[in-house]
Amino acid sequence: MIDSIELVQIAAYLGAAISVSFASLSAGYGEGYTAGLANFALMRQPKTSDQLSRTMLVSQAVTETGAIFSLVISLLLLFGGLDVEGGIVKAAALLAGGIAMGLGSVGPGFGSGYAGGYACSALSRMPTKGNEIMGNMLIGQALSQASSIFALVVALLLLYAIPEFSHLTLNQQIMRSVSYLGAGLCIGFGTFGPGTAIGFVAGKASDMIGRYPRERTTIMRTMFVGAAVTESTAIYSLVIAFLLMYAL
């Protein structure tokens, strides 16, 4: 039988890889989408190049957030001085932490990129309303990135704050390991939809502010309501993940 310390190390390495790879996937795609639409907007309005470059870079920086969270979780898994005792339960918790953060930052990466791209597109149509469009874009991206913060919370709890398990029998330990993996998958997949969709809402809202600047308050109000309803399923996932981690 493989030694428990080695099992935990294997789980930590695989968790670190999953965490940073999935986050890179979505953030890289999102940043590219923003830059692409910014380029296209620049073709329409070459005079706004400073403003467009600034909006593009701010948007890309926000889109990067999820990837940076994942990088932090990966580095903690590799070098964070984690307790390698504990066998299967600890191994499952570390792997689940990596999965939670990796999958959890996929949706926000896509969503923030979409929001940034449409903000750049709107800016080229209505350069005089640049500040309003950029403000709307940042609010929308922050709402979208809320999902990746849920994933970060769950991942940090799985890394550092799992309940005491040494008194459990082997069967109970297996059950608890599986429930940790379930919690990681739950918050990972559960934030995918809300993260992407809130970015979609924010992108369309920025686009429409660029077309009808006078309707800004109505558009933003609708965006908030829509984003709040969309966020609800991410909160359900967070609740289920906490139940799986602490209530069994």
Add this chain to the structure above:
Amino acid sequence: MDFSLIVRSAAFLGAGICMGIGALGPGIGQGFVAGKACEGIARSPENSALLTRTMLLGQAVAESTGIYSLVIALLLIFTTG
């Protein structure tokens, strides 16, 4: 049997997953940027210098997440086991 070799092999498997999946997104994203830049240059060739500059700027930022994956993959290969 030496189990530390299994740990190393897990780290290598992780490095492969990490760089493989991590390269997907930046690749697609940078390609999209270049495509849109070509479209823009075709429609307004007089702005080609400006568009090329913005394209490279955008691609450089999109590359950063690929570099994160590369760093973690190299760390997994050389500092573990």
